[in-house]
Amino acid sequence: MTSENRVAVITGAASGIGRALAVHYAGRGVKSVIGTFTGDPHDPERTLHLVEEAGGEAVIHEVDVRTTASVEAFAQRAIDEYGRLDYAVANAGILRNSPLQKLTDQRWQDMLDVDLTGVLRTLRAGAARMGGGGAMVAVSSIAGGVYGWEEHAHYAAAKAGVLGLVRSVAVELGPRQIRANAVIPGLIETPQSLDPVNSLGPEGLQRAGKDIPWGRVGRPSEVASVIGFLTSDEAVYITGQALIVDGGLTVKMRA
Ligand code: NAD
Numbered sequence: 001m002t003s004e005n006r007v008a009v010i011t012g013a014a015s016g017i018g019r020a021l022a023v024h025y026a027g028r029g030v031k032s033v034i035g036t037f038t039g040d041p042h043d044p045e046r047t048l049h050l051v052e053e054a055g056g057e058a059v060i061h062e063v064d065v066r067t068t069a070s071v072e073a074f075a076q077r078a079i080d081e082y083g084r085l086d087y088a089v090a091n092a093g094i095l096r097n098s099p100l101q102k103l104t105d106q107r108w109q110d111m112l113d114v115d116l117t118g119v120l121r122t123l124r125a126g127a128a129r130m131g132g133g134g135a136m137v138a139v140s141s142i143a144g145g146v147y148g149w150e151e152h153a154h155y156a157a158a159k160a161g162v163l164g165l166v167r168s169v170a171v172e173l174g175p176r177q178i179r180a181n182a183v184i185p186g187l188i189e190t191p192q193s194l195d196p197v198n199s200l201g202p203e204g205l206q207r208a209g210k211d212i213p214w215g216r217v218g219r220p221s222e223v224a225s226v227i228g229f230l231t232s233d234e235a236v237y238i239t240g241q242a243l244i245v246d247g248g249l250t251v252k253m254r255a
Pocket of ligand 1: 065185193220
């Protein structure tokens with residue numbers, strides 16, 4: 001069976017990796033529900049335009065992954081609009097800088113609510129609506145997934161947690177032929193990493209890129225294509241895994 005006529009829900013698809021994934025799917029006949037979060041200034045219409053330009057089909061749906069009801073309605077939109085759900089991609093995430101002594105319980109909770117519990121809500125709502133198999137991908141990070149990152153303990157903890165979540169869900173849903181995997185992006189140029197306060201910013205990315213074996217930071221499409229692979233039938237026997245997409249950043253030995 002080809003991916004033609006399959007349906008995906010993607011959180012955080014008004015920008016960055018999520019947008020690139022909707023475009024990737026558009027070129028392969030996969031219809032998308034583009035999750036957009038109104039708390040951010042990103043433009044979901046731009047994603048829709050790019051999807052249509054690529055010959056695909058999608059609808060925009062507002063979703064806040066901090067609320068179970070919102071995520072349930074988001075996943076349901078796939079059924080209401082297209083009559084099925086095949087792929088659920090928990091891509092939405094936030095990144096905040098906070099030294100340990102300023103990492104209050106509230107800041108910790110706020111981060112985990114989006115970057116870990118938000119992933120649970122997305123996978124749970126997706127799995128409830130998949131019949132006859134399906135595939136899910138959660139977006140982790142080299143921060144937490146591989147490395148520690150100073151002043152980002154809450155982000156790293158959430159992203160490490162995503163890996164345990166995905167492995168367990170993969171075991172539980174295997175008998176239903178639903179697969180669950182994670183991607184671990186390295187440094188990818190998106191609104192998140194271009195934020196100079198909470199992440200590296202444009203100059204920091206430029207600098208960091210020189211130290212990556214591939215010679216530059218990654219593009220959103222370079223992560224999206226891996227998520228696309230993991231959800232596709234090409235990866236039908238891969239489940240519970242985490243794939244690092246980082247241009248060799250994490251395998252380079254440093255003195
Ligand atoms: P991005 O900021 O463009 O995308 C994140 C998306 O999540 C945005 O569209 C945002 O509106 C959405 N979002 C934020 N809070 C939300 C909420 N409460 N409900 C629903 N949506 C919400 O940045 P990106 O880099 O494309 O991020 C995608 C994923 O990749 C994130 O999980 C991020 O942590 C992860 N990641 C990014 C990098 C990188 O270098 N860019 C590296 C590792 C992991």
